[in-house]
Amino acid sequence: xxxxxxxxxxxxxxxxxxxxxxxxxxxxxxxxxxxxxxxxxxxxxxxxxxxxxxxxxxxxxxxxxxxxxxxxxxxxxxxxxxxxxxxxxxxxxxxxxxxxxxxxxxxxxxxxxxxxxxxxxxxxxxxxxxxxxxxxxxxxxxxxxxxxxxxxxxxxxxxxxxxxxxxxxxxxxxxxxxxxxxxxxxxxxxxxxxxxxxxxxxxxxxxxxxxxxxxxxxxxxxxxxxxxxxxxxxxxxxxxxxxxxxxxxxxxxxxxxxxxxxxxxxxxxxxxxxxxxxxxxxxxxxxxxxxxxxxxxxxxxxxxxxxxxxxxxxxxxxxxxxxxxxxxxxxxxxxxxxxxxxxxxxxxxxxxxxxxxxxxxxxxxxxxxxxxxxxxxxxxxxxxxxxxxxxxxxxxxxxxxxxxxxxxxxxxxxxxxxxxxxxxxxxxxxxxxxxxxxx
Numbered sequence: 001x002x003x004x005x006x007x008x009x010x011x012x013x014x015x016x017x018x019x020x021x022x023x024x025x026x027x028x029x030x031x032x033x034x035x036x037x038x039x040x041x042x043x044x045x046x047x048x049x050x051x052x053x054x055x056x057x058x059x060x061x062x063x064x065x066x067x068x069x070x071x072x073x074x075x076x077x078x079x080x081x082x083x084x085x086x087x088x089x090x091x092x093x094x095x096x097x098x099x100x101x102x103x104x105x106x107x108x109x110x111x112x113x114x115x116x117x118x119x120x121x122x123x124x125x126x127x128x129x130x131x132x133x134x135x136x137x138x139x140x141x142x143x144x145x146x147x148x149x150x151x152x153x154x155x156x157x158x159x160x161x162x163x164x165x166x167x168x169x170x171x172x173x174x175x176x177x178x179x180x181x182x183x184x185x186x187x188x189x190x191x192x193x194x195x196x197x198x199x200x201x202x203x204x205x206x207x208x209x210x211x212x213x214x215x216x217x218x219x220x221x222x223x224x225x226x227x228x229x230x231x232x233x234x235x236x237x238x239x240x241x242x243x244x245x246x247x248x249x250x251x252x253x254x255x256x257x258x259x260x261x262x263x264x265x266x267x268x269x270x271x272x273x274x275x276x277x278x279x280x281x282x283x284x285x286x287x288x289x290x291x292x293x294x295x296x297x298x299x300x301x302x303x304x305x306x307x308x309x310x311x312x313x314x315x316x317x318x319x320x321x322x323x324x325x326x327x328x329x330x331x332x333x334x335x336x337x338x339x340x341x342x343x344x345x346x347x348x349x350x351x352x353x354x355x356x357x358x359x360x361x362x363x364x365x366x367x368x369x370x371x372x373x374x375x376x377x378x379x380x381x382x383x384x385x386x387x388x389x390x391x392x393x394x395x396x397x398x399x400x401x402x403x404x405x406x407x408x409x410x411x412x413x414x415x416x417x418x419x420x421x422x423x424x425x426x427x428x429x430x431x432x433x434x435x436x437x438x439x
């Protein structure tokens with residue numbers, strides 16, 4: 001007897017279950033936020049349920065057991081990456097880079113080059129001093145602009161963007177407060193601007209609506225995003241071509257010296273041009289906004305807890321107990337910047353339910369991390385003491401953002417009421433988070 005499909009709420013034509021789930025995204029004060037609504041629905045339909053996001057049925061997982069079976073025990077069955085139109089437009093239709101729709105030989109070769117060279121212990125250690133230097137420059141900039149009313153978010157994003165630029169191109173864009181700093185190459189500054197503009201477009205609610213309605217990437221409504229992506233790709237191709245010419249002009253030096261940044265490694269690995277381009281795209285799209293969002297939440301959640309701040313500073317200066325690492329993990333647990341869904345690459349099953357090939361599978365992190373039952377279970381160790389990573393015991397009283405929703409849903413929600421940027425920009429919060437106190 002064939003296994004049944006997972007149950008779920010009633011799906012309406014075209015819009016699916018969005019009227020039940022998406023209202024909280026459009027009117028946060030009038031309806032339950034989507035991630036909470038999904039968690040509530042799982043109490044009725046179970047930890048594996050089918051929810052139609054627009055026209056497409058998604059499998060939503062709400063328990064650690066279901067997530068472990070899908071992504072660990074049967075990880076090979078769920079190794080695909082879904083491609084909504086907006087992300088497909090931004091990331092080369094999932095045919096190159098790290099975001100391929102299906103794992104293939106090209107992805108294995110790209111990962112081999114990345115993990116054996118780019119992300120090896122030696123490479124990470126070599127870049128550590130540069131990243132620390134960038135963090136010091138952020139601190140100097142915040143102190144220089146303290147009391148001027150300059151918002152914190154752009155400075156954080158500039159810091160993370162510069163870290164990515166250092167890692168990818170051995171370059172950076174200085175802050176306005178840096179006197180005498182050398183101006184960056186024009187393409188580098190333009191790339192940082194375009195990266196921010198593309199993320200804003202991807203995160204806009206109209207983009208989500210177009211994705212959920214199935215509007216194709218070549219539709220006229222996609223023209224603004226398509227134009228930005230074309231400009232970004234042209235800038236990246238120019239940067240790649242300039243580096244190739246530089247390497248040809250000093251071939252003996254390049255052969256004798258180790259690769260200095262990500263672009264050098266990609267070019268030295270003889271990867272296809274498309275993989276070089278979209279591996280860099282993946283780094284900027286996935287790296288800048290996710291890391292800066294996590295930093296914003298780290299600052300926001302500790303803003304009213306001076307003892308936590310002091311302990312973290314002391315631990316960082318003394319390289320001691322791992323308190324900073326525990327704090328970071330707790331923030332990532334409570335406020336994950338983005339959880340990517342998966343796609344079933346074969347006909348399979350999960351928790352006794354049939355999963356068709358091509359079905360999108362998404363883990364609702366909020367249900368996993370904020371369940372009252374599991375929260376009480378995880379917050380104490382065998383002696384009844386708080387666990388080491390239970391650093392932020394209670395979040396400050398600000399709206400909890402649905403940052404753990406699936407693509408494309410999580411992107412516009414970063415602009416909603418619960419956005420850390422909105423909370424950081426509140427006058428009272430900004431005073432409690434002055435650069436002097438956070439240094």
